[in-house]
Amino acid sequence: xxxxxxxxxxxxxxxxxxxxxxxxxxxxxxxxxxxxxxxxxxxxxxxxxxxxxxxxxxxxxxxxxxxxxxxxxxxxxxxxxxxxxxxxxxxxxxxxxxxxxxxxxxxxxxxxxxxxxxxxxxxxxxxxxxxxxxxxxxx
Numbered sequence: 793x794x795x796x797x798x799x800x801x802x803x804x805x806x807x808x809x810x811x812x813x814x815x816x817x818x819x820x821x822x823x824x825x826x827x828x829x830x831x832x833x834x835x836x837x838x839x840x841x842x843x844x845x846x847x848x849x850x851x852x853x854x855x856x857x858x859x860x861x862x863x864x865x866x867x868x869x870x871x872x873x874x875x876x877x878x879x880x881x882x883x884x885x886x887x888x889x890x891x892x893x894x895x896x897x898x899x900x901x902x903x904x905x906x907x908x909x910x911x912x913x914x915x916x917x918x919x920x921x922x923x924x925x926x927x928x929x930x931x
Contacts, residue, residue, distance in 0.1 A: 793829075794826055795928070796823065796825075796926075796929075797925070797926070798820050799836075800926060801921055802840075802922055802923070803920065803921045804918035804919070805919070806918050807915075807916070807917060808914075809914075810914050811912060811915070812847050813911050813912065813913050813924065814847075817911050818903060821901070821903065826928050826931065827900060827901045828931050829897075829928060829929050830895055830896070830898060830929055831903065832894075832895050832927040833893060833894050833911055833924060833926050834894075834924065834927075835893070835914075835924055836925050837923070839880050839883035839884055839886075839915075839916050839917035840887060840915050840916060841886070841892065841913070842892065842911065842912065842913055842924060843890050843894060843912055844894050844896075844905075844909050844910065845909070846909075859889065859916075862889060863882040863889075864882060865879075880916075890914050890916075
């Protein structure tokens with residue numbers, strides 16, 4: 793069994809964004825040489841997410857509106873976490889809803905997706921450098 797590890801780094805200018813990272817994960821898979829196995833992709837920061845869904849701008853807009861209704865950024869005083877001097881209490885909650893990681897099967901050297909599935913990095917407290925771990929295990 794082989795193992796491969798790589799970190800992908802992101803620094804978004806805005807507070808929130810969704811970035812399609814499917815091609816970067818596919819490139820990691822090519823670099824690994826693994827044909828059968830699994831890939832784990834996870835956000836290594838507690839205010840960011842990795843998830844699978846459709847790459848459709850309307851859906852991403854819906855996510856943005858829905859997440860802001862669930863955990864609005866302002867007023868920042870509504871979150872006890874922000875009493876620490878931070879202003880990202882909402883980002884922690886958004887990450888919890890969207891998830892930390894995804895696992896995708898690898899079959900014949902390719903990500904084994906269903907129709908329309910893509911991997912996304914979700915940023916909820918941008919403006920600084922953050923990383924995503926790609927860990928591939930298989931043969």
